[in-house]
Amino acid sequence: MPTKLNLLPSNLQVSKGLGSFLKASRSLGVILIVIFAIFSLGIGGFFVLSKITLGNLQTKVNQLTSQVKAQETSEQQLILLKDRLAKIASARNDPNAYKNITNVDSLFTNISPVSSMNQANISSSKIDISLVARSNEDLATFINNLKGTTLFNTVNLSSLSFSPKTGYALTVSLGNK
Amino acid sequence: MNKFFDSVPENQKQIIKSVAPLVIVLILFLIVGKFGFAQISKIRSQIKSAEKSESILTDKLSILRSVAQTSATGANSVLFALPKSNPALQTISQLKVLASQNLVVLSDVKSTAGISSSSDLSSVNVSFVLTGTREQIISFIKGLDTIAPVTFVSKMDLSELAGVNVANVTTKTFYAPLPKTIPTVTQPITDLTPSEKDQLVKILGLTPPVFGEYTVTTISEVNPNPFGQ
Numbered sequence: 001m002p003t004k005l006n007l008l009p010s011n012l013q014v015s016k017g018l019g020s021f022l023k024a025s026r027s028l029g030v031i032l033i034v035i036f037a038i039f040s041l042g043i044g045g046f047f048v049l050s051k052i053t054l055g056n057l058q059t060k061v062n063q064l065t066s067q068v069k070a071q072e073t074s075e076q077q078l079i080l081l082k083d084r085l086a087k088i089a090s091a092r093n094d095p096n097a098y099k100n101i102t103n104v105d106s107l108f109t110n111i112s113p114v115s116s117m118n119q120a121n122i123s124s125s126k127i128d129i130s131l132v133a134r135s136n137e138d139l140a141t142f143i144n145n146l147k148g149t150t151l152f153n154t155v156n157l158s159s160l161s162f163s164p165k166t167g168y169a170l171t172v173s174l175g176n177k
Numbered sequence: 178m179n180k181f182f183d184s185v186p187e188n189q190k191q192i193i194k195s196v197a198p199l200v201i202v203l204i205l206f207l208i209v210g211k212f213g214f215a216q217i218s219k220i221r222s223q224i225k226s227a228e229k230s231e232s233i234l235t236d237k238l239s240i241l242r243s244v245a246q247t248s249a250t251g252a253n254s255v256l257f258a259l260p261k262s263n264p265a266l267q268t269i270s271q272l273k274v275l276a277s278q279n280l281v282v283l284s285d286v287k288s289t290a291g292i293s294s295s296s297d298l299s300s301v302n303v304s305f306v307l308t309g310t311r312e313q314i315i316s317f318i319k320g321l322d323t324i325a326p327v328t329f330v331s332k333m334d335l336s337e338l339a340g341v342n343v344a345n346v347t348t349k350t351f352y353a354p355l356p357k358t359i360p361t362v363t364q365p366i367t368d369l370t371p372s373e374k375d376q377l378v379k380i381l382g383l384t385p386p387v388f389g390e391y392t393v394t395t396i397s398e399v400n401p402n403p404f405g406q
């Protein structure tokens with residue numbers, strides 16, 4: 001029967017357990033080296049692809065930048081437009097008596113020329129009118145115009161007097177909407 | 178060194194020979210991983226930034242091309258509507274034209290110095306006397322809404338004597354300095370909003386003064402104030 005001979009010197013021999021450990025660690029080392037190689041290649045490849053993408057994007061951004069710079073005049077004009085339009089909109093919040101002046105004219109509709117408006121003081125917030133109505137009809141027409149208007153918040157008849165020579169003199173204060 | 182190595186027991190030599198590559202590979206993993214991920218992270222953020230710039234520039238270019246026509250015609254009109262300096266002379270010129278159109282007599286024209294407000298908007302008051310019929314005077318006042326520069330009526334005192342109407346009118350006309358800067362190339366820009374477009378249509382309908390030509394100066398690369406002299 002053949003006999004197994006171990007000719008390795010005793011001081012060079014390793015134990016069974018240690019031998020298994022050494023075998024396993026060598027295998028693990030090989031696997032780790034392979035994984036490391038794949039990992040490094042992957043990282044390197046991804047880095048190169050990203051660099052190419054970035055380069056292409058930079059080229060496109062540079063092209064767009066030159067095109068935008070070529071539209072400089074349009075940009076200035078647009079900025080100017082927006083600036084002016086914003087300021088004009090802000091200015092329109094300022095008090096303006098224009099509306100009251102054009103509205104007050106409607107109160108004299110159908111009034112005969114013999115009746116006259118003595119005085120009208122018109123601002124953005126208030127209208128004071130002094131009127132001389134020569135006839136009952138003109139007075140009634142004016143009062144009806146006052147009643148019918150929806151353009152003013154408040155209407156105060158400050159005074160009303162009658163003179164046979166001049167007719168009805170009235171003073172009205174109007175507050176606008 | 179060799180003597181030291183020779184003195185190490187064989188078991189330990191075998192262990193070192195097997196474990197050392199493992200340790201080296203692990204260290205390399207750490208180094209390459211840390212460095213690699215840092216570089217990739219840096220390049221990804223650069224890509225994100227470039228994509229954002231590309232998007233902004235594409236939108237900006239599209240807007241500038243679409244408003245080129247409107248901006249060109251609108252820029253002069255808005256400068257007539259809201260001049261950069263005291264517009265007293267232009268206003269008085271417009272008042273005279275309105276007076277002749279409405280057959281009223283314009284007299285006693287006075288203007289005050291400009292009044293500045295905190296919102297970068299200044300105004301000048303122009304007062305004058307109108308003589309004519311009430312209808313002519315009202316028509317004149319209505320005409321103020323159709324002229325440039327933008328002019329408001331602060332107050333009107335109207336009196337009638339022997340069939341002749343005399344109105345003391347005070348108007349207010351606005352002006353404002355030009356914008357001093359424009360956004361950088363890579364900053365976004367917005368198109369005109371619908372309300373701005375409506376406002377622009379109204380301003381394009383205003384009658385400009387007979388004098389006072391404005392042109393928008395082109396930007397100089399070294400000039401930080403593109404609208405300046």
